Amino acid sequence: MKVKVSREPAASGTAANIDPAAELPPPDETVAEAQSAGQAPAGGQTEIDQLKAERDQLLDRLARLQAEFENARKRAEREKTDFRDHVTGSVVEQFLPVLDNFELALKSAGSEQQLRSGVSLIVKQMEEILEKMQVRVIPAVGETFDPRVHEALGTVERDDLPDHHVAEEIRRGYKIREKLLRPALVRVAHNSKQISE
Numbered sequence: 042m043k044v045k046v047s048r049e050p051a052a053s054g055t056a057a058n059i060d061p062a063a064e065l066p067p068p069d070e071t072v073a074e075a076q077s078a079g080q081a082p083a084g085g086q087t088e089i090d091q092l093k094a095e096r097d098q099l100l101d102r103l104a105r106l107q108a109e110f111e112n113a114r115k116r117a118e119r120e121k122t123d124f125r126d127h128v129t130g131s132v133v134e135q136f137l138p139v140l141d142n143f144e145l146a147l148k149s150a151g152s153e154q155q156l157r158s159g160v161s162l163i164v165k166q167m168e169e170i171l172e173k174m175q176v177r178v179i180p181a182v183g184e185t186f187d188p189r190v191h192e193a194l195g196t197v198e199r200d201d202l203p204d205h206h207v208a209e210e211i212r213r214g215y216k217i218r219e220k221l222l223r224p225a226l227v228r229v230a231h232n233s234k235q236i237s238e
Contacts, residue, residue: 132174135170135173135174136167136170139163139166139170142159142163142166143163145159146159146160146163171215174217175218176216176217176222177215177216177217178214179191179213179214179215179216179224179225181207181210181213181214181225181227182208182209182210182227183202183207185203185205185207186206186207186227189221190214190216190221190224190225191207191214191224191225191227191229192214192224192226192227193227193228193229194211194226194227194228195228195229196228196229196230197209197228197229197230197231198230198231198232198233199230199231199232200232200234202230202232203230203232204230204231204232205229205230206229206230207225207227207228207229208227208228208229208230209228210225210227211226211227211228212226213225214226
């Protein structure tokens with residue numbers, strides 16, 4: 042690019058003299074010169090191509106990550122369902138003999154006492170299975186009323202029990218280890234003699 046500049050010193054406060062006859066080369070010529078000199082023009086085609094390639098790589102990577110995430114989510118869901126089925130199956134398997142004994146009791150033509158004895162054996166069998174599964178009965182009658190494990194259905198006047206102690210158990214409560222499965226449904230003793238003292 043050739044621009045004629047006057048060598049004469051410029052007077053103070055005046056602009057340098059530039060020869061208007063000297064024309065600038067056309068833009069295409071400037072780009073060609075820069076490329077031949079090994080310099081990429083600002084915002085040139087090679088830079089755009091490079092950015093497009095990077096964009097395509099990132100989009101491809103994103104698509105792969107999305108596919109991997111979706112596969113992992115489906116695999117985790119499938120494993121969760123399989124685990125739940127396995128646990129349910131192992132619990133049900135333990136209760137099948139109990140069900141068989143109930144069916145035998147229904148088919149039996151024994152006396153009322155024999156039927157009662159058979160049912161009590163079945164209840165004992167169920168309690169043993171629950172104990173193996175670490176399910177425990179919540180102590181109730183005679184215990185101090187505890188709202189965390191007992192649900193009060195009402196109160197009863199009792200002189201033989203301390204006030205606020207469980208007098209009757211209406212429905213058993215159960216825990217599995219330390220987790221409450223259901224509270225014991227109880228009636229609580231109200232000892233007016235103890236309160237007056």
